[in-house]
Amino acid sequence: MSLKIKHLSKSFGTTESLKNVSLTFEPQTIYGLLGRNGAGKSTLMSILNNRIIPNDNSETKVTLDDEPLLENDKQLSRLFLMSEVNLYPNNMRVKTIFKWTERFFGDFDWDLAQRMTDHFNLNTKKRLQSLSTGYRTIAKIIIALCTPSDYVFLDEPVLGMDAANRKLFYSFIIEAYEKRPRTFVISTHIIDEIASLIETAIVINNGEIISQIDIDELQMKGKVVSGPQEDATIYTANLNVIGADYLGGSADIYTIGDLPKPVPANLTVSGMTLQNYFVQLTTRDTDKLN
């Protein structure tokens, strides 16, 4: 029981957007899909939801509960993708889209939809085109949370949403999950805000999956060793170092795993946030101005 991807690639012209991706999404699990702009997040989610066709490659396999997924309408209807691309007619009223979604998916959680429209203060009589960026996003997340899908992909679900509304959304995700556990795959650039929501973080960079880590493990084993550069470097020499920041003679060295005891007195150890972890894995030389 899971969504399995094997050897999936996608090129647009000479650009390789996805390079031989293999990945498994387990049922009833909340994932964060993290990547820089242009890393391939949206391409991956669009392929899984049959909006983009992958490269033709005999090794590629995408299955849901061991049945082929792509071009299989029965299995595809168990997935839902909320994305920036708008599949609804712009002049349709929000409440009409709710009804249309119910007809299409065979079910719709009207109670949750009502509570969400009340809390977000969304006027469902409005047409999609007359909503602000943030409210367009709000309408879309309500739809995504109220469909009966088993695998819900949320591509930038908080795009343009204010901080209080983002918080409300995170609470509603938890409520929806508790009421009916399902898999959520959430892609976002406000990483620290979803750290407490997700079980597993998947990091994609330049079209490749470069890390998949359990959040509890990261919280237990991710450490930042700070202090004089030479001492910090010697102390962490045999550890699993994923990156470092240097400023003047000081260093912050990012490690995963147990630290040898005792820690030298001139070094300090602090926890590594998900944002730290992500930045260390995906930083580039051009990220700073000279």
Add this chain to the structure above:
Amino acid sequence: MSLKIKHLSKSFGTTESLKNVSLTFEPQTIYGLLGRNGAGKSTLMSILNNRIIPNDNSETKVTLDDEPLLENDKQLSRLFLMSEVNLYPNNMRVKTIFKWTERFFGDFDWDLAQRMTDHFNLNTKKRLQSLSTGYRTIAKIIIALCTPSDYVFLDEPVLGMDAANRKLFYSFIIEAYEKRPRTFVISTHIIDEIASLIETAIVINNGEIISQIDIDELQMKGKVVSGPQEDATIYTANLNVIGADYLGGSADIYTIGDLPKPVPANLTVSGMTLQNYFVQLTTRDTDKLN
């Protein structure tokens, strides 16, 4: 020398999006325009840039350096609005849009555009429609920073951008401002990230300007008094309290202004962030799930 707005209102059907707004934007100043989703930020910026017509009202006056602004092409050409709405043909290549912008505005900072495309790793040969959400935003901010405008309005300039690219953008704003001081009006929902960038924060709520505050003043005078609810309430009774959070028997009380000395020993005082300030002014009963 300034952009002055007096008694500006805008209704869409029965919805009053802007209610009698009066406001001045000084030259060479960086503003944050902060508001909840649907508060009226985009409507205000769109009116100033002649994309939306305000209500017909004889008291309304919008002037730039004492000349009427709206429907005055010479003055309007000194303003630029970067918004979510895309004014460029979707199949146009990014570099063609740069050239088109130069022709339209009479100048374009090609050096800055080159440095920005290099740092952001933007392929300017790509067509707008083939860019990801984040890269579409990146293309737009490059255009906004390279035009010769005196008043640049940035409506959600970091929409869909990853954290490292957001940082780069803030650095480029400072660089562009230092090279040629101009007014930037920045609307964003990632408030703490722009606190160090802006000089003045303007808060708009339900179509009304409810606060305009100097950031230095906020940093000096904004305080959070925390401790047992009764003691904190008594201590702050005669102060300028803008809001409070209560949890159990404890309170965080948000005040602007000098605190009487000495502070009682069971209370602690900390600084108020811009995000704190904004949340206290704009929070609603429905912002929490019951």
